[in-house]
Amino acid sequence: MMDSAALNAYLTRWGEKKNLAGFSACIMGPDGPAYSFQYGYRDAAMTVPVDEGTMFGIASMSKSITALCACILASEGRLSLDAPVCDYLPGFCVPGQPREAVTVRHLAMHTAGIPPMEPLEWSIAMNSPGRGESEWLTQMKRTAPNAMETIGQVIDYVANCVYPAVGAPGEVMSYSNEGYALLSYVIDQAAGMPLEDFMRERVFEPLGMTRSILDNGIDRARALSGGNITSLFEIVDGVRTCDDAWSVLPPFRGCAMVKSTARDMAVYYRALSNMGMHEGRQAILARAVDLLIGRYHPLSERAVMCMGLYKREKAGHVICEHSGALHGVSTKGACCWARDTALLCCATRAMRIWTSSCGACTTPSWAFRWRKATSGLCPPDARLARPICCAGATSGMKVCRAW
Numbered sequence: 001m002m003d004s005a006a007l008n009a010y011l012t013r014w015g016e017k018k019n020l021a022g023f024s025a026c027i028m029g030p031d032g033p034a035y036s037f038q039y040g041y042r043d044a045a046m047t048v049p050v051d052e053g054t055m056f057g058i059a060s061m062s063k064s065i066t067a068l069c070a071c072i073l074a075s076e077g078r079l080s081l082d083a084p085v086c087d088y089l090p091g092f093c094v095p096g097q098p099r100e101a102v103t104v105r106h107l108a109m110h111t112a113g114i115p116p117m118e119p120l121e122w123s124i125a126m127n128s129p130g131r132g133e134s135e136w137l138t139q140m141k142r143t144a145p146n147a148m149e150t151i152g153q154v155i156d157y158v159a160n161c162v163y164p165a166v167g168a169p170g171e172v173m174s175y176s177n178e179g180y181a182l183l184s185y186v187i188d189q190a191a192g193m194p195l196e197d198f199m200r201e202r203v204f205e206p207l208g209m210t211r212s213i214l215d216n217g218i219d220r221a222r223a224l225s226g227g228n229i230t231s232l233f234e235i236v237d238g239v240r241t242c243d244d245a246w247s248v249l250p251p252f253r254g255c256a257m258v259k260s261t262a263r264d265m266a267v268y269y270r271a272l273s274n275m276g277m278h279e280g281r282q283a284i285l286a287r288a289v290d291l292l293i294g295r296y297h298p299l300s301e302r303a304v305m306c307m308g309l310y311k312r313e314k315a316g317h318v319i320c321e322h323s324g325a326l327h328g329v330s331t332k333g334a335c336c337w338a339r340d341t342a343l344l345c346c347a348t349r350a351m352r353i354w355t356s357s358c359g360a361c362t363t364p365s366w367a368f369r370w371r372k373a374t375s376g377l378c379p380p381d382a383r384l385a386r387p388i389c390c391a392g393a394t395s396g397m398k399v400c401r402a403w
Contacts, residue, residue, distance in 0.1 A: 232328020
């Protein structure tokens with residue numbers, strides 16, 4: 001039995017401790033919403049409360065939805081996960097690796113060998129209007145080789161970058177936004193329609209996620225929200241700031257650009273935990289969910305990357321989770337596999353999402369730290385900040401991290 005009063009008190013203390021402007025939480029159980037809680041405000045004047053319908057950016061939690069779209073296409077025989085990426089994007093290659101060696105599956109599992117690099121942040125800096133001047137923004141604009149506004153520019157940079165591959169395809173898990181940018185355009189071709197439309201038709205609409213959209217910008221999301229969408233809050237030198245300068249990063253659509261609500265995302269994660277079932281019907285192909293996070297991926301106490309979600313075992317439960325961060329938003333989410341349960345929380349300071357019987361988790365923005373390591377603020381020989389490789393759970397795969 002859930003103690004709602006105790007959970008309300010805990011979340012209120014958490015919001016106060018983290019100095020959050022506001023957030024929305026939702027726990028979705030087998031019979032529907034089991035818990036809903038809203039805290040704080042969504043506007044700069046702190047006069048408009050967050051409510052259950054408030055939309056937030058979900059940042060990198062978008063990746064699992066993009067990967068699910070690829071798995072749906074694979075389940076229908078319209079996309080081979082083992083096809084070379086260059087079959088769809090002929091100019092793509094990873095330096096030092098055979099052109100045909102990197103597959104669609106490698107992109108979805110962050111195992112293509114693409115090293116950590118700058119294009120996502122260049123794209124944000126060059127294409128996001130209304131940003132206040134900062135050391136980060138100045139540095140990004142100074143070092144960007146172009147506007148980084150097309151997938152061709154990303155492909156060219158990956159193919160000609162100075163950083164060595166982190167390993168052979170399939171050998172090392174190294175988190176790659178560039179990989180998911182590429183995956184978005186592979187899906188366009190396989191689906192015969194833009195990822196934005198395919199995601200709406202095959203994920204959002206079947207699950208009744210009426211307040212969710214993949215919008216590389218804010219205009220369409222703002223229209224869908226009816227005005228009920230959060231402003232962006234951050235803590236700068238101990239002071240909370242607020243603006244509406246949403247990140248725009250044109251080639252990185254499937255990486256981080258979904259806007260949604262706590263309730264909608266809880267519905268999505270509950271469907272994953274229940275093999276695509278939603279309200280008594282098969283809304284998402286079970287085979288697609290299996291490809292995403294199921295039996296094809298190892299299980300251990302250490303988190304292992306599946307396709308857009310990490311999977312681990314904890315206290316006898318299988319937890320699938322992910323986090324993310326962009327300007328003004330930070331996310332955390334998890335679903336309890338085969339338990340038909342999901343929990344979501346979206347917050348504005350950093351925005352947050354959870355799913356399943358997990359707790360709140362803070363994910364600070366990595367952007368400026370990584371930029372210092374890769375854009376000339378550090379000596380060239382320190383740019384990769386000595387990535388750490390460690391054995392990865394039962395798969396024996398290496399994991400590359402920037403710190």
